[in-house]
Structures are given as C-alpha cells and as structure tokens.
Amino acid sequence: MPRSRPTRIVALVALLLATATACGDAGGLQGAGPTETAISPDKLWPQLTPASSPAYVVGEVNREVVKGVAVPGGDIREVDPVAVVRGEIAESPGDYDGDKAPYHRTGSLMADCDEGAGRGRCPVLQPYYRDLTGDGRPDLTLGFRLMPGNTTAVRVYTVEKRRLVQVMEWDDAVSGVELAGRSVILRSPSEVAGYEYRLQWTWDADQKAMLLTHDEMLRTGPRKKTPRPAPSFSPSPAASTP
Known part of the structure; x- marks a missing residue:
C-alpha cells in the first residue's frame, strides 16, 4: 500500500535529519580563520603628467601580407611551410647567408627541407593548424x-582574400609552445632558478593580429623550505654555577 503524502514528508524530514547528523559526526564545517582586510591600491606620483606616446617601439601589432607564397584554393593547409620560411630568409640574407651570418646554419640546412617540414635535419618544425582568429577556418602556427x-x-x-597574412612573430629560447582557445602561449627558461617566463598572444579582432596580452614569470620548481632558526639555549638559574 503506497504511503500518503504526509507520511512521505515526515519520512523525508527524518532522513534529512539523519543525514545531517551523520555528516556532523564525520566532521562539520570549520572556520578558515579571520579574513584579511581588503586594502585599496595606492596611486603613486599623481603629479606626473600621463605619457601620450610609448618610449620604446616593441612591435605590439605584427601584421604583414606575405608576398610570393601562394594559397591554393584559399586553403592554408595547401601552403608549403618550407616556402614560407624560405621567403622570410630571402628577405634577410644578411642573417642567414655566409659563415659570419648569425643564423648561417639555418640557411645552409634549408637545403635538407626537400622532403618537407619536420623531417630529417630541416630546421622547419612540424606545422600546426587551428582556428585562432575565430572565423571557422584553420590558421597556421609555424616554427623554425x-x-x-x-x-x-x-x-x-x-x-x-586568398592572401597569406602573418599576424604574429616571436624569436626566443623556447621550452614549450601551447595553443589554447584564441591564444598562443610560449614558455621560456629564466635566468632565475626555479622560474620560467610565460608569454601569451591572443587574437584581437580590432587589430586583426595576435597581441601580447600576458608577460609573466612563474615558479616551476618546488619552493625552498625556509630553515627554522635553532632555538637559543640559556641555562636556568639552578643549573648555573656561582
């Protein structure tokens, strides 16, 4: 015979009370201690005249149409990554040609790229394709x-418009590269032991380029334990000698 509605309510209340009691036995909520008082930021040197232009040009927006590289059918997957790098090298021969050029090894090893990027001694790394601009089509992330x-x-x-456009460039000692959402994240070693640099570029629809949105230093290694000071010992008066 099914229970009536009042009986079911009484049973439910009893069950909830029993559950609450059991949870209390297992350990109830505990205070985490006093909350720190919020402190508003202090504005320094309010008498300074705000700067109207940057002191240094760091290339915040990098956007350039790549010349001489075809995009068959407007599909970026059909673009030859090796041809892209060779085109960049051709624009800066002083950096790659000749034994005294800073990156002469890259220039000479480009001859080993006939089999494609990411093969053999070719300095061009495996290309990756992901929609970073939000237009529903893949974009090309390339490294060499x-x-x-x-x-x-x-x-x-x-x-x-069937043209290849470079929207981000960076050269660094890289320990890792990640793609997340509309962002490219680069991790680089730091001269400070136990830390690394983390730089993040994010697509900006207004500038139509990847902008450097985060530049920070993060801890990677374990925190060093601060040694506790040794307790000082002073003899009690009873133990002291006259």
Missing part, C-alpha cells in the same frame, strides 16, 4: 630553429 644558438622562431599566419 635559428641556428647556431638555442632560439626558435614562432609565427602565426591566416588567410585573407
């Missing part, structure tokens, strides 16, 4: 080693 040295060039390209 700058040798001699420990530097990697990272580039991002998109396609506009």
Whole structure:
C-alpha cells in the first residue's frame, strides 16, 4: 500500500535529519580563520603628467601580407611551410647567408627541407593548424630553429582574400609552445632558478593580429623550505654555577 503524502514528508524530514547528523559526526564545517582586510591600491606620483606616446617601439601589432607564397584554393593547409620560411630568409640574407651570418646554419640546412617540414635535419618544425582568429577556418602556427644558438622562431599566419597574412612573430629560447582557445602561449627558461617566463598572444579582432596580452614569470620548481632558526639555549638559574 503506497504511503500518503504526509507520511512521505515526515519520512523525508527524518532522513534529512539523519543525514545531517551523520555528516556532523564525520566532521562539520570549520572556520578558515579571520579574513584579511581588503586594502585599496595606492596611486603613486599623481603629479606626473600621463605619457601620450610609448618610449620604446616593441612591435605590439605584427601584421604583414606575405608576398610570393601562394594559397591554393584559399586553403592554408595547401601552403608549403618550407616556402614560407624560405621567403622570410630571402628577405634577410644578411642573417642567414655566409659563415659570419648569425643564423648561417639555418640557411645552409634549408637545403635538407626537400622532403618537407619536420623531417630529417630541416630546421622547419612540424606545422600546426587551428582556428585562432575565430572565423571557422584553420590558421597556421609555424616554427623554425635559428641556428647556431638555442632560439626558435614562432609565427602565426591566416588567410585573407586568398592572401597569406602573418599576424604574429616571436624569436626566443623556447621550452614549450601551447595553443589554447584564441591564444598562443610560449614558455621560456629564466635566468632565475626555479622560474620560467610565460608569454601569451591572443587574437584581437580590432587589430586583426595576435597581441601580447600576458608577460609573466612563474615558479616551476618546488619552493625552498625556509630553515627554522635553532632555538637559543640559556641555562636556568639552578643549573648555573656561582
């Protein structure tokens, strides 16, 4: 025989009380201690005249149409990554040609790229394709080693009106590269032990380029334990000698 509605309510209340009691036995909520008082930021030097232009040009917006590289059918996957890098090298021969050029090894090893990027001794790394601009089409993230040295060039390209457009470039000693959403994240070693640099570029629809939105230093290693000071010992009066 099914229970009536009042009986079911009484049973439910009893069950909730029993559950609450059991939870209380297992350990109830505990205070985390006093909350720190919020302190508003202090504005320094309010008498300073706000700057109207940057003191240094750091290339916040990098956007350039790549010349001489075809985009068959407007599909960026049909673009030859090796041809893209060769085109960049051709624009800066002083950096790659000749034994005294800073990246002469990259220039000489480009001859080993006939089989494609990411193969053999070719300095051009495997290309990656992901929609970073939000237009529903894949974009190209490309990297190549700058040798001699420990530097990697990272580039991002998109396609506009069947033209290849570079929307991000960075050269650095890179320990890792990640793609997340509309962002490219680069991790680089730091001269401070136990830390690394983390730089993030994010697509900006107004500038139609990847902008450097985060530049920070993060801890990677375990925190060093601060040694506790040794307790000082002073003899009690009873133990002291006259």
